[in-house]
Amino acid sequence: xxxxxxxxxxxxxxxxxxxxxxxxxxxxxxxxxxxxxxxxxxxxxxxxxxxxxxxxxxxxxxxxxxxxxxxxxxxxxxxxxxxxxxxxxxxxxxxxxxxxxxxxxxxxxxxxxxxxxxxxxxxxxxxxxxxxxxxxxxxxxxxxxxxxxxxxxxxxxxxxxxxxxxxxxxxxxxxxxxxxxxxxxxxxxxxxxxxxxxxxxxxxxxxxxxxxxxxxxxxxxxxxxxxxxxxxxxxxxxxxxxxxxxxxxxxxxxxxxxxxxxxxxxxxxxxxxxxxxxxxxxxxxxxxxxxxxxxxxxxxxxxxxxxxxxxxxxxxxxxxxxxxxxxxxxxxxxxxxxxxxxxxxxxxxxxxxxxxxxxxxxxxxxxxxxxxxxxxxxxxxxxxxxxxxxxxxxxxxxxxxxxxxxxxxxxxxxxxxxxxxxxxxxxxx
Numbered sequence: 001x002x003x004x005x006x007x008x009x010x011x012x013x014x015x016x017x018x019x020x021x022x023x024x025x026x027x028x029x030x031x032x033x034x035x036x037x038x039x040x041x042x043x044x045x046x047x048x049x050x051x052x053x054x055x056x057x058x059x060x061x062x063x064x065x066x067x068x069x070x071x072x073x074x075x076x077x078x079x080x081x082x083x084x085x086x087x088x089x090x091x092x093x094x095x096x097x098x099x100x101x102x103x104x105x106x107x108x109x110x111x112x113x114x115x116x117x118x119x120x121x122x123x124x125x126x127x128x129x130x131x132x133x134x135x136x137x138x139x140x141x142x143x144x145x146x147x148x149x150x151x152x153x154x155x156x157x158x159x160x161x162x163x164x165x166x167x168x169x170x171x172x173x174x175x176x177x178x179x180x181x182x183x184x185x186x187x188x189x190x191x192x193x194x195x196x197x198x199x200x201x202x203x204x205x206x207x208x209x210x211x212x213x214x215x216x217x218x219x220x221x222x223x224x225x226x227x228x229x230x231x232x233x234x235x236x237x238x239x240x241x242x243x244x245x246x247x248x249x250x251x252x253x254x255x256x257x258x259x260x261x262x263x264x265x266x267x268x269x270x271x272x273x274x275x276x277x278x279x280x281x282x283x284x285x286x287x288x289x290x291x292x293x294x295x296x297x298x299x300x301x302x303x304x305x306x307x308x309x310x311x312x313x314x315x316x317x318x319x320x321x322x323x324x325x326x327x328x329x330x331x332x333x334x335x336x337x338x339x340x341x342x343x344x345x346x347x348x349x350x351x352x353x354x355x356x357x358x359x360x361x362x363x364x365x366x367x368x369x370x371x372x373x374x375x376x377x378x379x380x381x382x383x384x385x386x387x388x389x390x391x392x393x394x395x396x397x398x399x400x401x402x403x404x405x406x407x408x409x410x411x412x413x414x415x416x417x418x419x420x421x422x423x424x425x426x427x428x429x
Contacts, residue, residue, distance in 0.1 A: 006095040009102045010082055017115045028118050028148045034108040037125045042133055043069075043266050044152055046184045048140035049160025050177070051311045052194065052258075055251040056160055057137050059259035059282040064135045065090055066278040067263075067270055072128035074149070075139040076117065079286045079306070079413050086124045088131050101126045117141050121148035145183020156265050157184045157211075158258060162195045162202065163311045178202035185211050190265040192220075194258040220261040222253045229253065233261045236269050243272050251282055252315065286412045288319060293419060298399040304415065305406040308333065310341030316406060317345040326401045329353045330389045332411035335364040339372055342407065351401070352379040354389035358410035386411055387418035 003009040032038075045060060047053050057075055064071045070089055078084040083092035101123035105114075114122070121141070128136055138149040162178050178199030185191060185205055191213040198206075198215075206213055214220050220233030228245045235241030241264060249256060256279050263269075270278070291302040307316045320327065329350040333339060355369040366382040373380040383389035386405075393403055405415045 003099070003102075006082065006098055009099055013102070013116045013119050016119070017113050022115055022118075024146050025148070025151055027112050027114060028122065029151045031105060031109045031112055031114065031118075031122055032125065032151055034110075035104060035122065035126060037122065037129055039153060040129065040133070040136055043135040043156070044154045045135065045137045045156050045158060045262055045266070046140065046144075046149060046152070046154035047138070047158040047160065048144040048147075048181045048184050049158075049194070050163035050309065051307075051315070052160035052252060052255045053139045054284045055255040055282070055287055056158060056194075056259050056262075057139050058284045059251060059256045059279055060158075060262055061087075061090065061137055062278040062282040063259060063263045063270070063275065064137070064268075066274050066281075067268055069134035070131070071135045071137060072124070072131060072133045073137040073139075074121065074124040074128075076120070076141050077409050079409055080416060082120075084285075085120060086127060088127065088133065093127055097127055098123060118148045125152065140181075140184065143177075143180035143183070145180045147183075150184055153186050153189075154184060155189060156262050157186065157189060157191045158262050159184075159191065159193045159195055159202075160255060160258060161311060162197075162199060163309070175199045175201045179205070182206070185209050188212070190214070190262075192258055192262040192265055194254050214261050214265060216254065216258065216261075220257060222257045231257045231260055233257070233264060236264050236267045241269075243275050246276055247280060249279055249282075251284060251287065256282070286409070286416070288316075291419070293422070295394050295399075300394060300399060301402045302415075302419075303402060303404045303406075304412045305404070306409050306412050307406055308337050308342065308408050310338055310345070313342040313406075314345040316404075317349060320346075320349050320404065326351055326398070328393050328397050328401050328403050330356070330386060330393055330403060330405040330411070330415065331369070331407045332356050332358045332386055332414075333364045333369070333407045334358065334360065334362045334410070335368075336362060337364070337408070339364065339368070343372065343376065343378075347376060347378065350378070350404070351397075352381065354381055354383055354393050356383045356386045356389040356411075358386070358408055359414060360410050363410070386414035390415050390418060 003012050061073045073087045076085050086093045105122045140147045179201040182202045182205035187209045191211045194216045196217050222231045230244045232242045286304050286306045289304040292299050327350050357363045370382050
C-alpha cells in the first residue's frame with residue numbers, strides 16, 4: 001500500500017532496505033533505466049568532498065541562476081524538512097511533487113530494494129528530468145565512486161576536500177578516501193579541485209583519465225586586498241580571469257572560488273558585478289549562520305554551524321578566533337563521529353560547554369561528552385535536550401556572550417525548531 005503523504009513516504013522508505021547504506025550502483029542504475037531516468041542533455045555538476053559541498057552547491061546554483069539558467073540542486077542531509085534536499089530554480093519542491101516521484105520510483109523498482117538515500121536520489125533525478133532544466137547540481141552523499149548520484153556523468157566534477165569521515169565505508173586513510181572520491185571523474189571532463197594535498201590514488205586517477213584539472217592555489221584561488229578580496233582563475237576561454245573588490249560574504253571563500261571556477265570550467269561567465277551579487281546572495285542554512293534573538297528584552301547573538309568532523313571544526317575554530325568574543329557552546333554529536341578530532345581545535349574558545357543528547361538512536365551520550373571535555377579541563381554542563389541546554393545558556397550568560405550551537409545537523413535543527421517556537425526572533429543576521 002502506497003503512502004498518502006510525504007511523512008508517510010519517508011517513514012516507509014526508512015523500512016524498505018535492511019541497511020541504511022549499501023554501496024554500489026547496479027540496483028540504482030537498473031531502477032533508473034526502468035523509470036526512464038537518463039543522462040540529461042543539460043550541464044551536470046557533481047560535487048564530492050569531506051567538507052564544503054553544501055556551500056559550493058549553493059554558490060554554484062546562485063551563479064547559474066544569475067546567468068538565466070534553470071537549475072536543479074540535490075543535497076543531503078536536510079536541516080528542517082526533507083524538501084530542502086531537492087530544489088528547482090532555488091526553491092524546495094513541494095510535498096506533492098516528492099510523493100509523485102516516490103510513487104514512480106516505487107512502481108519501477110518492483111523487486112529491487114533501495115536504501116533511503118538511493119530512493120531519494122532517484123526521485124530528485126526524476127523531478128529534474130520532468131522539469132527539463134538547464135543544469136543539474138548533484139552533491140555526493142558518501143564517497144563518490146559507489147554513491148547513487150554517480151550513475152549520471154558530470155560535465156564538471158568538483159572536489160572540495162579529502163579528509164577522514166565515514167571511515168567504515170570509505171577506509172581509514174586519505175589514500176583510500178581519495179580513491180573513492182576520484183570515482184566521480186570522467187575521461188577528459190574538467191575537474192575543479194579545492195583540495196591542495198592530493199592523495200596519490202586521486203592524482204593517479206586524474207592522470208589515467210586525462211582529466212583537465214584546475215587545483216586551488218595553482219589554477220585558481222583567492223587573495224585578500226586593501227579593497228576587499230579577489231578571485232582569480234581560468235576563464236571559459238582558457239585565459240586568465242579575475243574578479244576584484246568582493247565584499248565580505250556569508251560562506252567560506254575556498255568554496256565560493258571553487259564554485260566560480262566550476263562555472264567558468266563549464267564555459268559560462270557573467271559580468272563582474274553580477275558574479276559579486278551571486279556570490280553574496282549564496283546562503284546555506286545552519287552553516288556559519290548568524291541569528292539575533294530578543295531574550296528578556298535584550299538582543300542575543302547566536303551562531304549555528306553543522307560542522308561535525310575535525311576539518312569542519314577546525315574551520316569553525318579559525319572563524320571564531322578571528323573574532324575574539326565571550327562565547328558559550330551548545331553541543332551535541334553523533335556516536336560515529338570523531339569526538340576528539342572535533343573538540344581539539346575548539347579548546348579554549350568557549351567559556352563553557354552545554355552538552356545534550358540528540359534526537360537520534362546514533363547520539364553520543366552525555367556521559368561521554370562530559371567525561372571527554374572534563375578531562376581536557378573544559379567547563380561543561382549536561383542537559384536532557386538541546387532546547388533545554390540553549391534555554392539555560394540564554395538564562396545564565398551575560399547578554400554580551402555569543403552562543404555557538406554546533407556539532408551535528410540534529411543539534412542545529414533542534415535549536416532552530418525551538419527558537420522558532422519562541423516567536424521572539426527579531427532578525428536573521
